[in-house]
Amino acid sequence: MESKAISNLSSLVTNDFAEAVELIYKSKGRVIITGIGKSAIIANKIVATLNSTGTPAIFMHAADAIHGDLGLILKDDVVICISKSGNTPEIKVLVPLIKSANNKMIAITGNTESFLGQQADYILNTFVEKEACPNNLAPTTSTTAQLVIGDALAVCLLELRGFSSKDFAKYHPGGALGKKLYLRVHDISSVNQKPKVTANTSIKEVIIEISEKMLGVTAVIENNKIIGIITDGDLRRMLSKADNFSSLTAKDIMSANPKRIAADAMAIDAKELMENNDISQLLVEENGLYAGVVHIHDLIKEGII
DSSP states (O other), X not given: OHHHHHHHHHHHOOHHHHHHHHHHHHOSSOEEEEEOTHHHHHHHHXXXXXXXXXXXXXXXXXXXXXXXXXXXXXXXXXXXXXXXXXXXHHHHHHHHHHHHTTOOEEEEESOTTSHHHHHOSXXXXXXXXOOSSTTSOSSSHHHHHHHHHHHHHHHHHHHHTTOOHHHHHHHOOSHHHHXXXXXXXXXXXXXXXXXXXXXXXXXXXXXXXXXXXXXXXXXXXXXTEEEEEEEHHHHHHHHHHOSOOTTOBHHHHOEESOOEEEXXXXXXXXXXXXXXXXXXXXXXXXXXXXXXXEEHHXXXXXXXX
């Protein structure tokens, strides 16, 4: 029932939607979003989405507004009122007060003929035939429709502002999401040790280097440039094939031209490269020179995976 209601929303979109987007986009003020009951909870979510995508927004509870919180609304602010019926007592008291201050008002309502619908400058119609609640009482389908319209507003404004993933990262610096947007390979690899051997390094020294640096891998370098890689797996395969490896050197068991990644690449790119090639480590380069190792465990630790 809810999915059908969402599908029907596109047929309810009028020029008011586009004009409401333009109004908010061109506004010098903030967006004040108000509602009561379940609509107030939806209003809070829309506020959070707008704030995180570049449109300053504030929640104002409709009941609190008529008891002092109207002071939140400044001259250039745009007000969005959310109400399924558009006729709740709080809305009937609040709307004239908003109108008297000459703030532009957008209604998100399922009843365009309601008091709110008639008083609003723009109407975003969220009509639903029936709530998913079997008694047709608990706000379910109606609040889902309100949420979708709020997301549509946010996305349109995001596109108008040219809001990029870099901008998004500024507003989401914490947690796994933020790290995916700003964490670079160098931020991880720089704290790791830098295992390295030359082509002529003995196998014994290769084993010691891999063991001491504890990354399960070592780069094989020449003039500080990567020419190969040796992993724990390469050592195991060598032991299973050779009866005597005392005369072997790094160049005999290394894999030439290994996968590598630039130090300034995003950590999320390292994750994709590892997954696409079914590997656990990547050698890191900076200006064409060996700069370290990034391990899949590093990405897991940082919450990238």
